[in-house]
Amino acid sequence: MSPVVSLSNVHKSFGALKVLDGVSFDVGVGEVAAIIGQSGSGKSTALRCINALETIQQGTIQVCGHAIHDPALDRRALRRDVGIVFQSYNLFPHLTVEQNIMLAPTCVKALSKGEARDLAREVLSHVGLEAKADQYPEQLSGGQQQRVAIARSLAMRPKLMLFDEVTSALDPQLTGEVLKVMETLAREGMTMILVTHEMAFARKVASKVVYMHQGRVWETGTGAMLDDPQTPELRAFIGNGL
Numbered sequence: 001m002s003p004v005v006s007l008s009n010v011h012k013s014f015g016a017l018k019v020l021d022g023v024s025f026d027v028g029v030g031e032v033a034a035i036i037g038q039s040g041s042g043k044s045t046a047l048r049c050i051n052a053l054e055t056i057q058q059g060t061i062q063v064c065g066h067a068i069h070d071p072a073l074d075r076r077a078l079r080r081d082v083g084i085v086f087q088s089y090n091l092f093p094h095l096t097v098e099q100n101i102m103l104a105p106t107c108v109k110a111l112s113k114g115e116a117r118d119l120a121r122e123v124l125s126h127v128g129l130e131a132k133a134d135q136y137p138e139q140l141s142g143g144q145q146q147r148v149a150i151a152r153s154l155a156m157r158p159k160l161m162l163f164d165e166v167t168s169a170l171d172p173q174l175t176g177e178v179l180k181v182m183e184t185l186a187r188e189g190m191t192m193i194l195v196t197h198e199m200a201f202a203r204k205v206a207s208k209v210v211y212m213h214q215g216r217v218w219e220t221g222t223g224a225m226l227d228d229p230q231t232p233e234l235r236a237f238i239g240n241g242l
């Protein structure tokens with residue numbers, strides 16, 4: 001079976017700054033890939049390139065059958081297949097939780113209000129927040145808002161979910177709630193790529209760990225790779241307690 005995501009020799013610079021220097025890796029169906037590495041190593045840029053939020057200068061990226069490097073890429077079709085959750089929740093403050101979730105299914109997928117409401121209730125129960133449907137984002141904790149953001153992505157029935165440091169702004173208890181939701185999704189077979197500083201989560205949940213250093217894939221392996229680093233760079237990174 002062809003991979004859901006395939007990066008081959010991807011290069012990306014911002015002006016004179018080379019951020020991705022020949023990055024290649026694949027993510028298969030149902031796989032959970034964790035991208036780890038020092039600050040500035042290019043993790044978020046790699047994730048943004050996968051979702052066509054950045055253009056690349058060289059190489060190829062295939063995502064759910066879409067050629068991301070192709071200037072003729074159908075971005076609307078890509079957005080339907082790929083969900084992305086960021087560190088900031090980006091919920092509309094003037095809409096209830098349920099209305100936030102209903103927005104994309106009604107606007108993009110042309111679902112009726114009733115269908116979208118049923119869907120919103122379903123995905124909210126998936127993240128344990130069905131009781132919060134009629135509340136406004138400001139009435140929720142950061143962890144709850146992030147779970148709503150995840151539910152909002154799930155409502156589009158994505159084939160792939162991307163998570164960019166989604167717990168970085170949360171305290172440890174709220175981080176735990178969000179990671180639990182992500183672990184459940186992983187167990188249910190969702191294909192996921194996450195940029196994370198949560199090493200324990202990467203070790204436990206990821207089927208593939210991609211360690212980036214200076215814009216390159218330095219080491220890849222299973223979560224067990226974190227217990228037995230092969231390069232001094234990864235050893236130092238883990239040693240720093242990150």
Ligand SMILES: Nc1ncnc2c1ncn2[C@@H]1O[C@H](COP(=O)(O)OP(=O)(O)OP(=O)(O)O)[C@@H](O)[C@H]1O
Nearest residue numbers: 014017019037038039040041042043044045046195
């Ligand atoms: N839009 C941009 N314009 C210019 N430089 C950028 C842009 N986005 C990222 N960079 C630079 O690219 C480098 C890699 O950034 P990136 O966010 O991918 O790193 P990261 O590994 O995700 O780091 P962190 O863990 O701190 O989020 C950094 O030096 C950053 O300043």
